[in-house]
Amino acid sequence: MVKVAVFLGHRLVKIALIMLAIVIINFSLIRMAPGDPAIVMAGEAGASDEQYVEQLRERFGLNDPLPQQLASYVLQVAQGDLGYSYRQRRPVADIVLERLPATLLLTGIAFIFALAMGVLLGSLAAMKAGRWADTVITTFSLLSYATPIFWVGLMLILLFSVQLGWLPAFGYASIGGGFQGLKHVADVAAHLVLPVLTLGLFYMAVYARLTRSSVLEVYDMDFVKTARAKGISESRVMYFHVLRNASLPVLTFAGIQAGHLIGGSILVETVFAWPGIGRLAFDALLQRDYQVLLGVFIITSLMVLTFNIITDLLYSVIDPRIEVA
Amino acid sequence: MPILGRILEQPLVSRPGPLNVARGSAAYLATITIMAVVLLILSMPLPATAQTEDISRGGTLKVILQPEPPTLILGLNQQAPTQLVAGKMYEGLLRYDFDLNPMPSLARKWEISEDGMTYTFHLEEGVTWHDGEPFTSKDIVFTTTKFLPETHPRARAIFSNVETVTAPDDQTVVFKLKKPFPAFILTFEVSSVPIMPAHIYENTDYLNNDMNNQPIGTGPFKFESWERGSNIHLVRNENYWQEGKPYLDDIYFLSIPDAASRALALETGQVDVSSFNNIEPFDVPRLSALPHLEVETKGYEFVAPMMWIEINHREAPSDDPRFRQAISYALDREFIRDNIFFGLGRVATGPVNSVTTHYESDVRKYDYDPDKAIALLDEMGLEPDSDGVRASVEFMVMPYGETFTRLAEYSRQALSKVGIDLSLRSTDSAGWAQALSNWDYEMTNDFVYQYGHPALGVSRTYVCDNIRKGVLFSNTMGYCNKEVDKLFAQAAVENDAEKRQALYSKAQQILVDDVPVIWLLEMEFPTIYNTRVHNLTTTAIGTTETFADVWVEQQGQ
Numbered sequence: 001m002v003k004v005a006v007f008l009g010h011r012l013v014k015i016a017l018i019m020l021a022i023v024i025i026n027f028s029l030i031r032m033a034p035g036d037p038a039i040v041m042a043g044e045a046g047a048s049d050e051q052y053v054e055q056l057r058e059r060f061g062l063n064d065p066l067p068q069q070l071a072s073y074v075l076q077v078a079q080g081d082l083g084y085s086y087r088q089r090r091p092v093a094d095i096v097l098e099r100l101p102a103t104l105l106l107t108g109i110a111f112i113f114a115l116a117m118g119v120l121l122g123s124l125a126a127m128k129a130g131r132w133a134d135t136v137i138t139t140f141s142l143l144s145y146a147t148p149i150f151w152v153g154l155m156l157i158l159l160f161s162v163q164l165g166w167l168p169a170f171g172y173a174s175i176g177g178g179f180q181g182l183k184h185v186a187d188v189a190a191h192l193v194l195p196v197l198t199l200g201l202f203y204m205a206v207y208a209r210l211t212r213s214s215v216l217e218v219y220d221m222d223f224v225k226t227a228r229a230k231g232i233s234e235s236r237v238m239y240f241h242v243l244r245n246a247s248l249p250v251l252t253f254a255g256i257q258a259g260h261l262i263g264g265s266i267l268v269e270t271v272f273a274w275p276g277i278g279r280l281a282f283d284a285l286l287q288r289d290y291q292v293l294l295g296v297f298i299i300t301s302l303m304v305l306t307f308n309i310i311t312d313l314l315y316s317v318i319d320p321r322i323e324v325a
Numbered sequence: 326m327p328i329l330g331r332i333l334e335q336p337l338v339s340r341p342g343p344l345n346v347a348r349g350s351a352a353y354l355a356t357i358t359i360m361a362v363v364l365l366i367l368s369m370p371l372p373a374t375a376q377t378e379d380i381s382r383g384g385t386l387k388v389i390l391q392p393e394p395p396t397l398i399l400g401l402n403q404q405a406p407t408q409l410v411a412g413k414m415y416e417g418l419l420r421y422d423f424d425l426n427p428m429p430s431l432a433r434k435w436e437i438s439e440d441g442m443t444y445t446f447h448l449e450e451g452v453t454w455h456d457g458e459p460f461t462s463k464d465i466v467f468t469t470t471k472f473l474p475e476t477h478p479r480a481r482a483i484f485s486n487v488e489t490v491t492a493p494d495d496q497t498v499v500f501k502l503k504k505p506f507p508a509f510i511l512t513f514e515v516s517s518v519p520i521m522p523a524h525i526y527e528n529t530d531y532l533n534n535d536m537n538n539q540p541i542g543t544g545p546f547k548f549e550s551w552e553r554g555s556n557i558h559l560v561r562n563e564n565y566w567q568e569g570k571p572y573l574d575d576i577y578f579l580s581i582p583d584a585a586s587r588a589l590a591l592e593t594g595q596v597d598v599s600s601f602n603n604i605e606p607f608d609v610p611r612l613s614a615l616p617h618l619e620v621e622t623k624g625y626e627f628v629a630p631m632m633w634i635e636i637n638h639r640e641a642p643s644d645d646p647r648f649r650q651a652i653s654y655a656l657d658r659e660f661i662r663d664n665i666f667f668g669l670g671r672v673a674t675g676p677v678n679s680v681t682t683h684y685e686s687d688v689r690k691y692d693y694d695p696d697k698a699i700a701l702l703d704e705m706g707l708e709p710d711s712d713g714v715r716a717s718v719e720f721m722v723m724p725y726g727e728t729f730t731r732l733a734e735y736s737r738q739a740l741s742k743v744g745i746d747l748s749l750r751s752t753d754s755a756g757w758a759q760a761l762s763n764w765d766y767e768m769t770n771d772f773v774y775q776y777g778h779p780a781l782g783v784s785r786t787y788v789c790d791n792i793r794k795g796v797l798f799s800n801t802m803g804y805c806n807k808e809v810d811k812l813f814a815q816a817a818v819e820n821d822a823e824k825r826q827a828l829y830s831k832a833q834q835i836l837v838d839d840v841p842v843i844w845l846l847e848m849e850f851p852t853i854y855n856t857r858v859h860n861l862t863t864t865a866i867g868t869t870e871t872f873a874d875v876w877v878e879q880q881g882q
Contacts (some may be wrong), residue, residue: 033756034756035756035757035758035759039754039762039795039797042797043755045403045404045478046405046773047478048797048798049482050793050795051481053796059532067644087395088396089395089396089537090531099553102554157586157589161589162589162592165593167589167594168595169593170581170590171579171588172553175556175579177388208762270582271583271585271586274556275554275580278556280554283393287755288755320393
């Protein structure tokens with residue numbers, strides 16, 4: 001237990017330093033893009049003059065020298081204040097946290113779906129290695145991996161929404177439906193099917209391939225032969241002996257992916273008009289809404305770093321031979 | 326009714342003479358029976374597809390909203406999506422029909438003095454704000470003297486012509502101008518001069534007012550909720566000043582970021598209306614072929630977008646009018662209209678859109694003629710080098726959709742035929758706005774709104790004193806012709822309609838000879854709507870209008 005506490009302590013210090021670097025690097029990167037939020041809003045307005053642009057720049061605090069803006073931002077974040085979006089006239093924390101649950105819901109379910117299906121299919125492929133089931137699964141994985149996500153999404157919409165009319169084409173819930181309680185849950189669930197499928201198929205392919213090769217490797221090991229010799233059934237061998245040992249590479253990848261999913265579902269969010277933070281970040285970039293963009297980066301960085309720690313802790317749970325260091 | 330016709334063509338009796346009822350009685354009886362049945366059928370109520378059917382009250386309208394606006398307070402922000410939503414909640418003094426003639430809105434009648442210096446507006450009675458406060462002339466005075474000059478660049482320019490605004494009583498407003506300004510009557514459209522509530526904004530910091538999250542207007546719909554990233558919900562204003570209106574119960578504005586998803590949403594009927602460039606031209610033919618969708622291009626006469634190639638005159642050879650004329654001859658506008666914009670547009674002939682007032686068609690024409698272009702370039706002394714290239718220019722692709730990328734590619738192809746080599750440079754909208762306003766460009770596409778009158782939306786592109794670095798929609802080319810400036814200045818204050826037209830015509834003719842920008846198309850935006858929607862486009866601002874008259878067929882009809 002003490003070891004874990006010490007480990008966590010070290011990690012938290014590292015997190016603080018990494019976050020500082022992230023803030024400084026992202027801040028500088030964003031400012032390197034041409035244009036600023038004032039000119040974007042002037043362009044959208046269809047008419048402009050110096051006073052309008054100057055007013056906006058003054059409000060947005062863009063006239064201070066850059067190092068001063070950076071310093072005040074870092075201090076602000078250290079105190080837990082993510083800033084204020086002048087474009088939307090709301091605190092950044094509100095904006096980001098409002099959109100975060102939708103992304104977490106989508107990516108969480110997609111993650112579980114991808115992991116479960118991927119491990120299942122991968123083990124199946126490994127068990128039937130060389131036979132037709134293996135070929136089918138491997139080919140399917142390759143197709144899922146190689147096909148662009150947004151194309152898959154659009155094709156699914158075309159089939160299930162337009163042709164068959166089974167599922168809604170976009171959105172989080174039926175607009176104006178006014179559903180409450182269970183009906184609302186069912187409504188959101190119906191809207192979740194296609195985006196989860198789109199996002200999940202890609203990652204499922206990765207897990208399937210990884211599990212397959214990992215399981216095949218473990219299959220050849222002596223202790224598996226021993227287990228079989230003891231008379232244990234094939235499925236028990238798989239679930240109780242092989243999988244736990246084969247899962248380390250999958251766990252590593254899953255840990256990295258979990259972090260990606262938080263910030264990286266922008267394609268699916270765009271195609272399905274899902275109100276998540278991936279789209280928020282993309283819109284903020286186009287609008288040069290620096291505060292919102294940095295706010296999203298900070299939140300997603302924190303989540304990635306957290307998942308890294310959890311992954312490391314899980315290693316030692318799954319394989320007691322590994323010590324947290 | 327062909328059966329009836331055929332029956333009537335046949336004689337009721339088989340031969341001439343006295344009516345021989347007994348002989349033809351069976352046929353006669355059958356005919357009478359058929360006629361009776363037919364008359365019975367005709368007397369039954371017609372199915373609900375006739376033109377003169379009754380308006381159906383209630384129902385929900387779903388409109389595409391793309392991109393999501395930063396705010397809904399129309400006085401603070403006037404981009405198209407803001408207008409789309411806020412136009413239902415706010416109103417202006419006047420409305421304009423498709424020919425840009427003023428019609429009453431919050432002002433029920435108005436007088437303009439002989440010398441054109443005094444405008445008197447008589448306001449509607451019994452109008453209240455959404456929070457119940459009465460609407461009076463005080464709101465107009467506040468809006469036009471304090472609020473808009475502080476926040477709204479276009480209104481600021483308009484009201485710089487005004488000497489005083491006074492309110493002799495609660496229902497009357499009088500504008501006294503510094504000098505005649507005939508375009509003034511065209512400036513009271515809701516997005517140019519949205520009337521803001523004085524009781525909420527007076528003596529406050531307009532940009533940071535607490536009520537900025539709760540728009541309060543006089544319009545037929547009230548703000549209900551805004552789920553960011555998802556939708557905006559407006560509900561019927563029960564106390565709207567027009568009796569019996571609006572007909573709709575709710576309007577939802579749905580945010581759909583992906584272009585293909587927007588088209589699909591219209592196909593599946595999940596949305597009813599798209600406007601402006603929500604749907605790109607190449608998607609329009611497919612959607613207009615669907616039986617449940619209609620496409621129309623009316624409703625954009627006020628904005629009348631004019632699309633051109635903007636060219637920086639500060640670099641040779643773009644400073645030579647012959648170079649610009651050559652480019653104008655080298656581009657096939659009909660091809661652009663038909664193959665890149667899929668018929669959505671009219672070939673432009675000059676700086677003024679044909680639906681804007683004071684349009685002059687008698688100008689030099691630049692028909693597609695690459696030989697004339699080559700002749701001009703030869704005259705300039707631009708000889709082709711070993712690769713056939715006479716001049717190299719960088720072209721910044723306008724980041725406003727796939728269509729403009731194709732237009733840039735077409736321009737490159739067409740101009741390479743006359744020896745002008747274009748290198749395409751891509752950027753996003755912020756980068757484009759930055760580069761254009763700071764003159765850091767050589768050529769690019771642009772389109773600009775005209776707002777109904779050359780003094781309001783056209784002259785700003787061509788006059789010398791609008792060459793302002795860092796400002797968009799100004800004279801970024803650096804073109805300066807004193808004569809054009811004089812003509813525009815004189816026309817803006819000329820009360821006599823004929824003299825004014827003559828001045829504007831002369832200005833257009835000179836500009837078309839000088840070619841400061843290369844006009845391509847008068848853009849037409851497609852408003853695509855479900856056939857269940859009626860009275861959608863009734864004025865020159867189309868879908869950004871209040872929708873007080875819009876009604877929908879409800880499920881089951």
